[in-house]
Amino acid sequence: MATPLDQASNAGTTPVREGHRFDEAALARWMAAEVEGFAGPLVVEQFKGGQSNPTYRLSTPKRRYVLRRKPPGPLLKGAHDVLREARVLRALAGSNVPVAAVVGICADEAVIGSPFYVMDLVEGRIFWDATFSDVPVMERSAYFDAMNATIATLHQLDPAVIGLADYGKPGNYFARQIGRWTRQYLEDIDAGRDADMDALVAWLPAHIPEGDETRLVHGDFRCDNLIFHPSEPRIVAVLDWELSTLGHPLADFAYHALMYRMPPDIVAGLGGADIAGLGIPDEQAYVAAYCARTGRAGLPDYDFYVAFNFFRLAAIFHGIKGRVIRGTAASAHARERAASFPRLARLARAAMEACQ
Numbered sequence: 262m263a264t265p266l267d268q269a270s271n272a273g274t275t276p277v278r279e280g281h282r283f284d285e286a287a288l289a290r291w292m293a294a295e296v297e298g299f300a301g302p303l304v305v306e307q308f309k310g311g312q313s314n315p316t317y318r319l320s321t322p323k324r325r326y327v328l329r330r331k332p333p334g335p336l337l338k339g340a341h342d343v344l345r346e347a348r349v350l351r352a353l354a355g356s357n358v359p360v361a362a363v364v365g366i367c368a369d370e371a372v373i374g375s376p377f378y379v380m381d382l383v384e385g386r387i388f389w390d391a392t393f394s395d396v397p398v399m400e401r402s403a404y405f406d407a408m409n410a411t412i413a414t415l416h417q418l419d420p421a422v423i424g425l426a427d428y429g430k431p432g433n434y435f436a437r438q439i440g441r442w443t444r445q446y447l448e449d450i451d452a453g454r455d456a457d458m459d460a461l462v463a464w465l466p467a468h469i470p471e472g473d474e475t476r477l478v479h480g481d482f483r484c485d486n487l488i489f490h491p492s493e494p495r496i497v498a499v500l501d502w503e504l505s506t507l508g509h510p511l512a513d514f515a516y517h518a519l520m521y522r523m524p525p526d527i528v529a530g531l532g533g534a535d536i537a538g539l540g541i542p543d544e545q546a547y548v549a550a551y552c553a554r555t556g557r558a559g560l561p562d563y564d565f566y567v568a569f570n571f572f573r574l575a576a577i578f579h580g581i582k583g584r585v586i587r588g589t590a591a592s593a594h595a596r597e598r599a600a601s602f603p604r605l606a607r608l609a610r611a612a613m614e615a616c617q
Contacts, residue, residue, distance in 0.1 A: 273308075273309055274306035274307060274308050274309065274318050275306065275307055275309060276306065276307070277305060277306065277307045277317065278307055280588075281307060281315045281332075283330075283373035283374050284372075284373060284374075285303060285305050287372055287373060288303065288305070288319075288328075288372065288373055289301050289302075289303040291365075291367060291372050292319075292365065292379065295365045295367070296326075296364050296365045296379060297364070298324070299321065299324075300321060300322070300323065300324075301321055302321065302322070303319060303320070303321055304319070304320040304321075305317055305318075305319055305320075305328075306318045306320070308327075309594075314329050314330060314331060314332060314343055314346075314503060315329075315330055315332055316328070316329050316330075317329075317330075318382065319379065325382040326364065326379050326380065326381060326382055327361065327379070327380050327381075327382050328377055328378070328379050329343045329346060329347075329377060329378055329380075330343060330373065330375050330376065330377035331343055331375040331376050331377070332375070332584075332589055332590075342503070343376055343377060343378055343503070344366060344368060344376050344378065345502075345503075345505075346378065346501075346502045346503055346505070347363050347366045347378035347380075348425075348428075349425065349428065349477070349502045349505050350362075350363045350378075350380065350502060351363050352423045352424050352425050352428075353423065356418060356423060357414050358411065358414055358415050358418065358499060359411070359496055359497050359498050359499060360498055360499055360502075361380040361381050361382070361383045361498050361500070362380060362381045363378055363379070363380045364379050364380060364381060365378065365379040366378045366379075383488050383497055383498040384491060384497075385488040385489050385490055385491055385497050385498065386488065386489045386490075386491060387484075387485055387487065387488055387489070388404075388484045388485065388487075388489065388529075389484075389485045389529060390525070390529065391483075391484050391520045391523075391525065391529040391530050391531050391534075392525075392531065392534055392539050392541070393405075393484070393539075393541075396494075398539065398540035399540060400494060400540075401539060401540040401541050402540060402541065402542055403494035404489065404494045405541055405542055405547065406494070406542075406550070407489070407494050407495055407496050408482075408484065408487065408496070408517070409547060409550045409551055409554065410554065411487070411496050411499065412479070412482050412513070412514060412517055412551070413551055413554035413555050414554075415476075415477060415478075415479060415482075415499075415513075416476045416477075416478070416510035416513065416514065416555060417476075417555065418476065418477055420475070420476065420477045420507055423477075425477055425507070428477065428505075428506060428507050429506035429507030429508060430507065431475040431507055432473050432475060433473065434473070434475070434507075434508040434509040434512060435465075435469045435470075435509060435512065435569060436466065436469060438508070438512070438569075438573065439462075439465045439466055439469075439569070439572075440466075442572065442573050442576035442577075443462050443576075445576060445579075445580055446458055446462070446576050446579050446580075447462075449579060449580060449582075449583040451583045451586045451587055452579050452580070452582040452583035452586060452602075453582075455579070455602070455603060455606045457575075457603075457606040457607050457609060457610040458572070458575060458576070458579070458606050458609070460610055460613070461568075461572045461575075461606075461609055461610060461613055464613055465568070465569060465572060465613070468565060468616065469565075470561075470562035470565055473509065474509055474510055474511070475507050475508070475509070476507070476508070476509075476510040476513075477505065477506075477507060478505060478506060478507070478508040478509070478510060478512065478513035479499065479502060479504070479505050479513055480502075480503070480504025480505050480506065480508075480513065480516070481501055481503070481504050481516070482499070482513060482516065482517040483517065483520065483528065483529050484520070484529050485528075485529045486499065486500045486501045487499055487500065488500065510555070511560060511562070511563075511566055512566055512569060512570065514551055514566075515560075515563060515566030515567055515569070515570050516566075516570040516573070516574075518544060518547060518548060518551075518567075519567065519570050519571070519574070521536075521543075521544040521547070522544075522567065522608075522612075524604075524608075526601075527601050527604070527605060528574075548560060548563065564612075564615060564616045565616055567612050568609065568612040568613045568615070568616050571605070571608050571609035571612045571613075572609045572613070574605060574609075575602065575605040575606045575608075575609045578598055578599065578601060578602040578605050579602050579606075581595050581598045581599050581602075582598075582599035582602050585599045586599075
């Protein structure tokens with residue numbers, strides 16, 4: 262889901278893939294008119310990552326940019342809203358949450374075939390391995406602390422103050438999210454039904470914890486959606502805001518902390534890893550650090566938040582499976598994600614049963 266280093270060279274780029282090509286000359290004309298300081302010629306490449314929304318590196322002799330667009334073909338209602346991503350990025354500019362600067366937004370499908378936005382390319386490192394294996398053991402805890410501090414900072418922002426009071430519906434976040442992902446799961450007939458998912462669909466609505474909070478939530482806060490400084494344990498940009506909304510901050514944090522239980526072959530995870538030997542804080546310590554930063558005594562309903570997030574991620578993978586079947590998936594890795602769906606659904610059900 263993330264965009265590669267320098268939003269770019271960790272995973273690299275390829276020529277634009279078949280099905281995601283567009284009129285590059287038309288884009289260059291639009292950028293000349295809409296992007297301050299743009300000067301061609303323009304070279305367009307596609308990032309290997311970004312199976313949800315096709316993502317491109319745009320290079321000129323003096324500057325590089327990143328373009329995110331809606332994928333072509335039939336889409337589920339409300340999905341892949343890249344203009345929504347652009348809005349939250351602009352709202353966060355100047356806050357203590359680091360993001361890339363948006364330099365242009367286009368809602369006109371006539372330019373390249375779907376809505377898109379262009380942002381500055383941010384130089385730095387993306388870690389696709391949640392063990393941070395490229396970092397010396399003694400330094401890894403600092404990188405985890407940077408992630409913890411950044412998501413805690415996000416959850417302390419007042420959405421109204423940054424112009425996002427209407428970015429989502431306040432309250433009843435879990436009920437609305439469970440309903441949303443349940444509908445997308447049931448409506449994607451091409452991807453089929455799954456017994457584990459059906460069990461979660463029945464159980465989750467009846468076990469929502471009491472109490473409610475509303476903050477801006479990222480929705481996919483993982484190490485591979487973050488750009489770190491080239492040499493320091495510091496985050497310089499948070500990427501991939503497609504799933505952001507107004508929601509419950511503890512759901513967002515628990516999704517991030519899911520890395521401790523997630524097998525690494527599904528998404529960036531630490532499942533089965535020797536946490537102490539790797540020099541990484543354990544899950545309990547990581548939760549405690551977030552609580553300290555956000556003024557909480559603890560997270561008594563943490564197990565529910567974990568079950569909910571496994572379900573939500575399984576629903577996302579189910580959607581990827583549907584797009585693969587329909588031929589509209591935007592990533593070479595989409596088939597691998599689709600194949601992982603049944604296993605992820607089983608993990609979601611196991612987490613649910615651990616709450617009972």
